[in-house]
Amino acid sequence: MKSKYTLLYVVLIIACSSFATNRDCEYVGSNIEYITSQTKKALTETDLNKTKYQIYKAINAIEKTRVKLNDCGCSYASKNLFEGLDNLILATKTSSIAGARVLINKALEKTALSLESLKEHHTHQSKYQADVLTLNTKNSEKEKLDSKEARDRELRQAIDSSLVKFEKSLEDVITTVDCEEAKNFIIEIKNKCDQALLNDELSEGKKYFNLRTKVIATNALTKISNCH
Template identity: 25%
Template sequence: MNFKPQLSLMLICLFAQAAIAKSNCEDAYTSASYGLSHSKKAFKANNFDHQQYYAGRALDALEKTRDQVNNCGCDGALVSIASGIENLEKALDPKDWDMGRYFTKRAIADAYSVLENLDLCSTPDETSSSEPKDGISETDNTASTAEEKAAYVQALDELEAAALTELKQLDQTVKKLSELLDCEVPQFSMDQIKAKYDGQAQSESMNELQEQLIEDARSLYRQALDAIEACWENK
């Protein structure tokens, strides 16, 4: 009996499962990076409302991370995720602002720990030696990688926030123009745009996020121009 087809199918399934697990862990890393970024924003917030808002976004990100980690099998990250979720839940309902900062600071440490564990899960164990290479320890490398990725996520968030502000101003300009021309111009749904980007930037790269934002701006212009042209044709 020829077992070659069955063996090939088994290998394909194993590789597919490994690829899916790797992808899920990469998704978990992205979500954990958002959790870290939002936790930092909550810690730096200068008022109670902003502190709670960003703590809530960080909590959502870590809960999403937990689900993704369960699918990718990096069990070492689950303890830190649970601790981070607990601290963020306390940060959402603290007895005062200082306690909110205290629990948020603990959540930041938890988020770093999650990222470190995810790094360990995705890095092959090439050598059994625990000696650092070039004088740099594995922990230092992991922390550096986590910092870089968190900074990148923060840059995405800042780009998103700035672009949404500009879109809002553009929306207001279109509204004023429609009033001056006495034309009914459909308003761009800023609520829908905010919901589209809120919480987690839905792009995997800076270029993708820029393309999404540019397309939204183009859509606003197209709707406004079409409505104004139609209005003047009917006058």
């Protein structure tokens, strides 16, 4: 079994080292999902110090998302997320769990709005970019952009292809390994992807790779959500 796990990690590492692409808003969305999960964990704690510990983890994740938010360019997502950050900071200064939870829930509302704004931004931005290309871009500039988009698309396809074997191996783990053990293993992969996506120094290729790996792991978890 250890050899099977080792093989999966080797597949991940080899594929991760080879590609580059740009998906800033997708990375932000993934980070916001992680921020939301950490914030929700704070609500489950019954000890104030442990509650604040989880809050600080969410705050730290938001701070690490600043650069990606700027690169993404979604001002509404930034506004909502940082308003949520203000609520979390206030929550760390409360003297009761009840008071902290009020602020945590407000932060979660803002985080949800941030993610919603991000999804709308993706649609609007695509339309805006198409309009700009049609109205303002010279032919030579448009050709360069088209060429870059084609290269990026090919790179993304190559990364996706490199993960096919990993996805199949993960399915094999689900069917052959003890349910709880398989679930914990997949959760570990997902958590590593979450942590990696918070690293601003990660190359664009590795960002996309971790994003896709996280999606594969998340889908795998839905197949074994209830272990008996």
